[in-house]
Amino acid sequence: MHSTLTEHARCLWGDEYRPTPACAERHHEESYFFERLTFADADAILAMLRELSPFLCDGYLPVWVRNLAYRLVLLQRPDDPDLLREAAASLRLHGPGWDDIAAQLQQRADALEEQAPPN
Incomplete structure (x- = not known):
C-alpha cells in the first residue's frame, strides 16, 4: 500500500520531475486511488497537486483527476x-x-x- 496519496498518484501516472518508483502493486486498480482521494483531507490533496504539478500547467496527472482533486479540496x-x-x-x-x-x-x-475585514 502506498503511504501517501502523492505516492499512489505517482505510481499510477508517473511524475514529470522524478522517476516513477518501483512498485509491487503495479496491477492495482485506479478505483483504489479514487476511493482514497474521495476521503483525503485537503492538505493531502493539495500536497499531491503541488508536488506532481508544481507549475500548475505541468505534470502527468490526467486533467480529469486534477479537476476532481480541486473540486474535493474546494468542498473542504x-x-x-x-x-x-x-x-x-x-x-x-x-x-x-x-x-x-x-x-x-x-x-x-x-x-x-x-x-x-481589513488587516
Missing part, C-alpha cells in the same frame, strides 16, 4: 480565495469548456476578499 475549503483562484487558473489551462466555471470561482474569490 470553500472560503479560501487563494485556493479558488488556483482552481480557476487550473481550469482555464484546459480549454474553453471550463471558462465559465473558472470565472465563477474567480468571482467567488473576489467576493470573499471584499467581505473580509
Whole structure:
C-alpha cells in the first residue's frame, strides 16, 4: 500500500520531475486511488497537486483527476480565495469548456476578499 496519496498518484501516472518508483502493486486498480482521494483531507490533496504539478500547467496527472482533486479540496475549503483562484487558473489551462466555471470561482474569490475585514 502506498503511504501517501502523492505516492499512489505517482505510481499510477508517473511524475514529470522524478522517476516513477518501483512498485509491487503495479496491477492495482485506479478505483483504489479514487476511493482514497474521495476521503483525503485537503492538505493531502493539495500536497499531491503541488508536488506532481508544481507549475500548475505541468505534470502527468490526467486533467480529469486534477479537476476532481480541486473540486474535493474546494468542498473542504470553500472560503479560501487563494485556493479558488488556483482552481480557476487550473481550469482555464484546459480549454474553453471550463471558462465559465473558472470565472465563477474567480468571482467567488473576489467576493470573499471584499467581505473580509481589513488587516
